[in-house]
Amino acid sequence: MAKPKDQSRRDFFKFAAGALVIGGGVFFAGTLGHTRIIKQIQKVAQKLPKVFKRLPPLPVDPAVKINGLSPLISPNKSFFQIDTGGGAPIIDPDTWTLKIDGMVKNPITVTYKDLLSRPLFELDNTLSCVSNPVGGLLVGNARWIGVRLDDLIREAMPTARADQVLASSDDGFGAGFPLSVLDGRDAMIAIGMNGEVLPGKHGYPARLIVPGLYGYVSATKWVTHIELTRFDIKQGYWISQGWSALAPIKMESRIDVPQQGSQIAGGKTTIAGVAWAPDDGVSAVEVQVDNGEWVTASLGPELAATSWRQWWLETDFNSGNHGVTVRARNSRGEVQTQTPADVLPNGAQGWHSVNFSV
Numbered sequence: 001m002a003k004p005k006d007q008s009r010r011d012f013f014k015f016a017a018g019a020l021v022i023g024g025g026v027f028f029a030g031t032l033g034h035t036r037i038i039k040q041i042q043k044v045a046q047k048l049p050k051v052f053k054r055l056p057p058l059p060v061d062p063a064v065k066i067n068g069l070s071p072l073i074s075p076n077k078s079f080f081q082i083d084t085g086g087g088a089p090i091i092d093p094d095t096w097t098l099k100i101d102g103m104v105k106n107p108i109t110v111t112y113k114d115l116l117s118r119p120l121f122e123l124d125n126t127l128s129c130v131s132n133p134v135g136g137l138l139v140g141n142a143r144w145i146g147v148r149l150d151d152l153i154r155e156a157m158p159t160a161r162a163d164q165v166l167a168s169s170d171d172g173f174g175a176g177f178p179l180s181v182l183d184g185r186d187a188m189i190a191i192g193m194n195g196e197v198l199p200g201k202h203g204y205p206a207r208l209i210v211p212g213l214y215g216y217v218s219a220t221k222w223v224t225h226i227e228l229t230r231f232d233i234k235q236g237y238w239i240s241q242g243w244s245a246l247a248p249i250k251m252e253s254r255i256d257v258p259q260q261g262s263q264i265a266g267g268k269t270t271i272a273g274v275a276w277a278p279d280d281g282v283s284a285v286e287v288q289v290d291n292g293e294w295v296t297a298s299l300g301p302e303l304a305a306t307s308w309r310q311w312w313l314e315t316d317f318n319s320g321n322h323g324v325t326v327r328a329r330n331s332r333g334e335v336q337t338q339t340p341a342d343v344l345p346n347g348a349q350g351w352h353s354v355n356f357s358v
Ligand SMILES: Nc1nc2c(c(=O)[nH]1)N[C@H]1C(S)=C(S)[C@@H](COP(=O)(O)O)O[C@H]1N2
Pocket: 079, 080, 081, 082, 083, 084, 085, 127, 128, 129, 130, 169, 171, 173, 201, 202, 203, 214, 215, 216, 219, 220, 221, 222
């Protein structure tokens, strides 16, 4: 899969980051000291250059008016974080390189400066972890800034044998997806996130973002190597542990408010949350209150088909116990799958419900 680990360096990072690895390889943020080192490195790093292809400014966020609703854009500082361990490595952008090789006719190596001098574009994209349970918080929406991945791969000229793009970092992580996924969608090597230089914990100096795919098969942070290879030869980090090699993000919807088990005041109540259906986009969200008829919710702005949408519905509740369920529809009219599925092997599915009392 990935390159051999440099153990002494890894140990240093573990020490520096006060690493804490908890079940399933989920890593929780490093200590202040570590964050400070990363910040110092980022300070000397270049500011983000002009973006070649800007998106229109963000619309007014409905979350400003709806208490408890997820913001349209997840802030960098609270964006969910998943690492196999070790936390953010300390990478000097002046010596960092990204190699693209393997089954290619023209292997290339790019520096951070090379990346910054290419045409940068913005992408509104929801990233989900495959380990996100129905109703879970391991999903976030950001305006990413980067260079087109398909352009770079094209320059490397993959041979006919290659069927996988396998991207790895020096800490032993690797994530692979079909070469055929580069079908014109806006996959990128990201160097910016929500108007800032990519934060250390989210992959500084560069990471991959591939719209429509779960992070473990696509979103390699601190990426240093992209190898064109074959699925029947090599696979990403999580694949040998029972997770699917192919992993498109499933259509899901989540209720943010009211929260499960909460007690709310009676009268007019806003039920609200987010829904995502990568590739096709969310075209409708429906809400069922106390096993009644499904009611169509109001929808927030659609930044892109690959971006989540906020939804909300005002309802009157009398005192007592209540239950609410949500489901999304994509632009092809398909309804989010009701049959529950566990996160293993390729992502949770099912309708999110909450119970609360008035
Ligand atoms: N180098 C590296 N990249 C990685 C991972 C990792 O453990 N190491 N985790 C992946 C997984 S499982 C997910 S869901 C996303 C999460 O990205 P985030 O931490 O920026 O939210 O990063 C992906 N990229």
